[in-house]
Amino acid sequence: MRYVLRRLGFFVLTLWAALTFNFLLPRLMPGNPALAMLGKFHGNLTPQSLNALEILFGVNTHKSLPVQYIDYVHQIVTGNFGTSLDFYPASVDSVIGGAIWWTLGLVGVTTVLAFVLGTGLGIVAAWRRGGRLDSLLPPVFVIASAVPYFWVGMVLVLVFGINLHWLPYVDGYYVATDTPGLNVTFIEDVLSHALLPALSLLITTIGTWILTMRNTMITTLAEDYVRMARAKGLPGWRVMLDYAARNAILPNLTGFAMSLGFVVSGAILIEYVFNYPGVGFMLLQAVQGEDYPLMQALFLLITVAVLVAILIADLATALLDPRTREAR
Amino acid sequence: MALQATVESRRLPSSQALNRIGRAVRSNRKATAGTILLGIFILVALFPGVIAHDSPTLDAYRPHLGLSSAHLLGTTAYGQDMWAQLVWGTRNVLEIAFVVGLAATAIAVLVGIAAAYLGGLWDGSLSVVTDVLLVIPLFPLLIVIAGYAHGGGTLVLIVVITATSWSYTARQLRAQALTLRSRDFLEAARVRGERKIYIIVVEVIPTMTSLIVASFLTNALYAVLFASSLQFIGLGDPNTVSWGTMLYWAQNNAALQTGQAMWALAPGACIAALGAAFALLNYAFDEIGNPALRPVRRRSLKRQPIQPSPVEQGERHAA
Numbered sequence: 096m097r098y099v100l101r102r103l104g105f106f107v108l109t110l111w112a113a114l115t116f117n118f119l120l121p122r123l124m125p126g127n128p129a130l131a132m133l134g135k136f137h138g139n140l141t142p143q144s145l146n147a148l149e150i151l152f153g154v155n156t157h158k159s160l161p162v163q164y165i166d167y168v169h170q171i172v173t174g175n176f177g178t179s180l181d182f183y184p185a186s187v188d189s190v191i192g193g194a195i196w197w198t199l200g201l202v203g204v205t206t207v208l209a210f211v212l213g214t215g216l217g218i219v220a221a222w223r224r225g226g227r228l229d230s231l232l233p234p235v236f237v238i239a240s241a242v243p244y245f246w247v248g249m250v251l252v253l254v255f256g257i258n259l260h261w262l263p264y265v266d267g268y269y270v271a272t273d274t275p276g277l278n279v280t281f282i283e284d285v286l287s288h289a290l291l292p293a294l295s296l297l298i299t300t301i302g303t304w305i306l307t308m309r310n311t312m313i314t315t316l317a318e319d320y321v322r323m324a325r326a327k328g329l330p331g332w333r334v335m336l337d338y339a340a341r342n343a344i345l346p347n348l349t350g351f352a353m354s355l356g357f358v359v360s361g362a363i364l365i366e367y368v369f370n371y372p373g374v375g376f377m378l379l380q381a382v383q384g385e386d387y388p389l390m391q392a393l394f395l396l397i398t399v400a401v402l403v404a405i406l407i408a409d410l411a412t413a414l415l416d417p418r419t420r421e422a423r
Numbered sequence: 424m425a426l427q428a429t430v431e432s433r434r435l436p437s438s439q440a441l442n443r444i445g446r447a448v449r450s451n452r453k454a455t456a457g458t459i460l461l462g463i464f465i466l467v468a469l470f471p472g473v474i475a476h477d478s479p480t481l482d483a484y485r486p487h488l489g490l491s492s493a494h495l496l497g498t499t500a501y502g503q504d505m506w507a508q509l510v511w512g513t514r515n516v517l518e519i520a521f522v523v524g525l526a527a528t529a530i531a532v533l534v535g536i537a538a539a540y541l542g543g544l545w546d547g548s549l550s551v552v553t554d555v556l557l558v559i560p561l562f563p564l565l566i567v568i569a570g571y572a573h574g575g576g577t578l579v580l581i582v583v584i585t586a587t588s589w590s591y592t593a594r595q596l597r598a599q600a601l602t603l604r605s606r607d608f609l610e611a612a613r614v615r616g617e618r619k620i621y622i623i624v625v626e627v628i629p630t631m632t633s634l635i636v637a638s639f640l641t642n643a644l645y646a647v648l649f650a651s652s653l654q655f656i657g658l659g660d661p662n663t664v665s666w667g668t669m670l671y672w673a674q675n676n677a678a679l680q681t682g683q684a685m686w687a688l689a690p691g692a693c694i695a696a697l698g699a700a701f702a703l704l705n706y707a708f709d710e711i712g713n714p715a716l717r718p719v720r721r722r723s724l725k726r727q728p729i730q731p732s733p734v735e736q737g738e739r740h741a742a
Contacts, residue, residue, distance in 0.1 A: 105554065108551065108555065109554075109555050109558055109559065112555045112559070113559055116559075116564075117567075120567065120568065120571060121571060124571045124572065128571045128572075128573065233706075234453070237453070237699060237702045237703055237706060238695070238699050238702075240644075240698070240702050241644065241647075241648075241694075241695050241696075241697075241698025241699040241701070241702045242691075242694075242695040242698070243648055243651055243652060243655075243691060243694055243695070243698075244652075245652065245655060245670075246670075246687075246691035246694065246695065249674075249679060249687050249688075249691065250688070250691075252679055253679050253684055253687075253688075257679055257680060355560075359560050359562075359563070360560060360561065360562030360563065363562060363563065363566070364652055364655070364656070367656060368674075378563065378566060379566070379656055381570075382566055382567075382569075382570035382656075382658070383657065385570075387570075387571075390567060390570055391567070393563075394563050394564070394566075394567045397560055397563045398559055398560055398563070401558065401559075401560045402558065405558055
């Protein structure tokens with residue numbers, strides 16, 4: 096229980112840190128960059144949205160920093176992130192609402208897939224120590240860890256999109272011809288458009304799962320209870336899955352939490368390469384268009400998503416591993 | 424073996440570690456490959472003019488040229504020589520890698536060792552800062568900062584990446600420094616009445632040389648990837664000659680679609696190769712820095728003291 100409380104406390108603390116950072120950043124930058132942004136849009140804004148933006152970025156205000164901070168937190172907690180300037184007059188909330196499902200679908204499915212496949216491959220590699228898979232993995236992983244995510248995407252675009260003409264590589268669906276909704280062509284097109292970005296993410300993230308799983312599994316295989324299971328004459332696959340893998344999977348779960356930030360980062364660039372209409376691509380658009388309200392909200396959203404995922408992984412660890420519950 | 428052990432015991436711990444590093448580089452094939460690869464890149468960065476005679480920025484040639492002996496990789500849509508850009512671009516990436524690597528490692532050493540050695544409230548607060556930075560998604564954070572800073576060029580990239588990326592290695596260093604805390608030779612130094620700062624600088628840091636080198640390599644690898652990614656999405660200074668900005672211009676000119684694939688492929692491959700050099704070296708230094716990876720040596724240490732005994736250490740410093 097103490098472990099759970101500690102993790103919850105850390106979650107709140109990190110969230111607070113991200114929020115405060117978001118608050119301080121535009122105010123600390125030399126010549127508050129938001130001022131220029133607001134200047135450009137000044138004539139077009141309604142008084143309410145102008146007021147909301149002024150609270151978010153600390154522009155045109157004579158209030159002290161602590162008072163600004165209270166106003167800011169109040170506005171964020173009530174979910175008012177202001178008006179998007181690129182998509183004016185849409186509110187930031189509604190703009191993000193349209194993009195988030197694309198990212199959740201793409202990154203969610205790929206992450207689960209990479210986790211399952213990678214863990215499986217890691218189990219097999221450790222079980223057949225010194226085998227072909229096992230000796231191939233470390234050098235491949237070294238190279239893979241150094242390749243930029245987005246470049247993998249570009250190579251896939253070149254090979255499968257441009258040279259072979261097998262798959263589409265721009266947007267999330269055929270923007271010109273498809274009507275979004277529950278019709279067969281649209282769903283087919285969404286899937287075919289997701290294939291290449293998903294493959295890029297899979298290629299770049301799977302190595303971590305394989306390697307972590309393999310390394311812990313090798314340690315677990317040396318344990319007495321595994322030898323015991325073998326001595327009892329249990330079939331090989333049962334020893335592998337029920338005795339060794341089951342106990343070795345925990346670090347992979349924690350690793351899942353830790354590397355999630357990297358998955359999200361990679362997804363941003365991959366969405367950019369494929370013009371995929373998710374939050375990552377939107378974040379970059381917001382940065383390039385100096386749409387600071389949208390940028391700020393997206394950063395908070397991504398951070399919260401990662402933190403929640405880490406919290407869930409922590410809680411899952413507490414649930415699955417009695418040692419964390421008792422020891423701490 | 425016994426002779427070697429006595430010879431080693433006379434040396435400083437840091438030169439011991441460096442010696443071990445040297446041996447590992449020669450015996451470990453990955454380390455050798457990494458050293459050679461990194462060496463080539465450093466040479467290219469130091470003397471780019473030797474292998475690339477064209478100016479990287481001059482758009483004096485016909486655009487969209489293919490591969491030829493005059494233009495090894497062809498020319499860009501602006502008529503710049505791509506080979507020259509690639510070669511001269513090495514300098515910018517290596518600059519960022521080394522400066523960020525050194526600066527981030529310095530912060531990590533400071534924070535990690537201070538946390539472990541001072542303990543108590545210091546450890547608590549420094550560890551919290553480290554952990555918070557560790558879980559906040561760094562790349563979106565970098566994008567936001569660089570976005571506010573309006574792509575302020577290489578210096579901004581260096582500062583921003585350094586400020587955000589030291590936490591991972593700081594945590595590793597803290598963990599190792601914690602295991603050192605109760606070692607006898609540190610106890611001896613404390614009993615002698617040495618000051619804390621002296622113990623940290625002269626006793627603790629030299630003992631951790633290999634992990635510090637590994638931290639440098641990790642941070643340098645992150646710097647290469649982060650900086651290239653930021654330049655790729657246009658958050659660096661687009662007029663710098665570097666691999667990341669090459670990729671940015673390639674993407675902006677739809678190089679893949681217009682048959683200029685080399686514009687994007689070549690710098691990406693270079694980033695991967697430089698990153699791989701750091702990663703390969705890191706592999707080797709990991710084995711040196713992490714005692715758990717060399718269990719045989721460790722067991723023999725207990726029976727015959729290869730490492731300097733506390734008494735010898737004490738004498739060395741008393742002298």
